[in-house]
Every structure is written in C-alpha cells, then in structure tokens.
Amino acid sequence: MSKSEIVVIESSPSEHRLFSLEEVCERCGAHTEIVVEMVEYGIVEPVEQASASVWYFNTQAVVRLQRAQRLMDELELNLSGVALSLELLDKIDGLQKHIVVLKSQLP
Template identity: 80%
Template sequence: MSKSEIVVIESQHEHVLFTLEEVCERCGAHTDIIIEMVEYGIVEPVEQPSPEDWYFNSQALVRLQRAQRLMNELELNLSGVALSLELLDEIDDLQKHIALLSSQLP
C-alpha cells in the first residue's frame, strides 16, 4: 500500500495560494469532497465568494491530507474527521502552552 503525501516546500513566496482545482489535483480528491470538507469546517479557503473563486494556502493542503488519512485509515465520516481534527488542534495548542510554561520554570 502506498501513501501519497503532500510535501510543502518553504520558499521566498510565503503566501502561495492554490485554487480549488489545484488542491484537488495535489490531494487526489474530487471537488465535491473538498467542498464538503469546507462545509464541515475541516478546512477554510482564504477567499470564499464561491467555490470557483476559492483559494487555499499550504496549511490547508496539509490539513486536507490529515483529513484524508483519517477518512481512509480510520474510516471516519466527515463529522468524525472534523471532531478529530478539532481535538488534535487542541492537543497541539496545549502542548505549545505546556512548552511555554516549562520554559518559564527555574
């Protein structure tokens, strides 16, 4: 079994944006699933007038990859993916907070 991974390369262009079509190509996902992920709050486009005008940043691509892995490997539905990502984000925030507090200890 091979895993496709999104590789984000840091460059001089910090604010590289991708269209919905480019996101679909890079993630190997159909437009409908990306639109549903936006509706569930899993990922948020930078600009939101309509799906044809959506742009996503590289962080959104990484988040979409995480969402796809949760769907494929754990067989979660979109509600489960949204909840899981929310909890993972909260864990990351708590770990950063713990690191900050730990650095302030003598």
C-alpha cells in the same frame, strides 16, 4: 453547494504559486466533491473568496485537507468524525505548545 474552481495559494519567500482544483485534489488524494464537503463541514476554510466560484487556500489548509483525507482513508471516518478528530488534534497541539512555554519558564 458546488464550486467550479478551488485555487490554492502556496506562500514562499520567493514566489506565490496558484494551484487548480485538480492539483489540490491530487495533492490531497480527494475528489472535488469531498473537498467542497470538507469546506461545508468547516474542516477547512478558504482564506479568501474572490468570487462565489473561486476559493483561495493557504498551504496550512492544504496540509489540513491532506490530514483529513488520511483520517478518512486510514480510519474510515465520515466527515463529522474527521471534523471532530481534527478539532481534538488542534487542541492537543495547542496544549503541547503551552506546555513548552510553561517548561521554558521553570528555573
């Protein structure tokens, strides 16, 4: 599966900014093919697809891509390992948020 362009939408109160594939790859330190493979592995998902060749990502997706790239670079994980690691990290984050809620309910 090859995509000709991936565009990132960064939401801020003052403006919406679009990023080209080159800019996304630069921000994540990844090659185009790796970003496409990360989408195929479900590591990150486009928020919306305007067409088959243009994907839109929010800033959370860019942060996730950066995190995935760091796991690949620093721990030398393959994409399956990255997907599993991010899934487990998401669960940990969710549990930590749940702990904060529960602690706030204690007298």
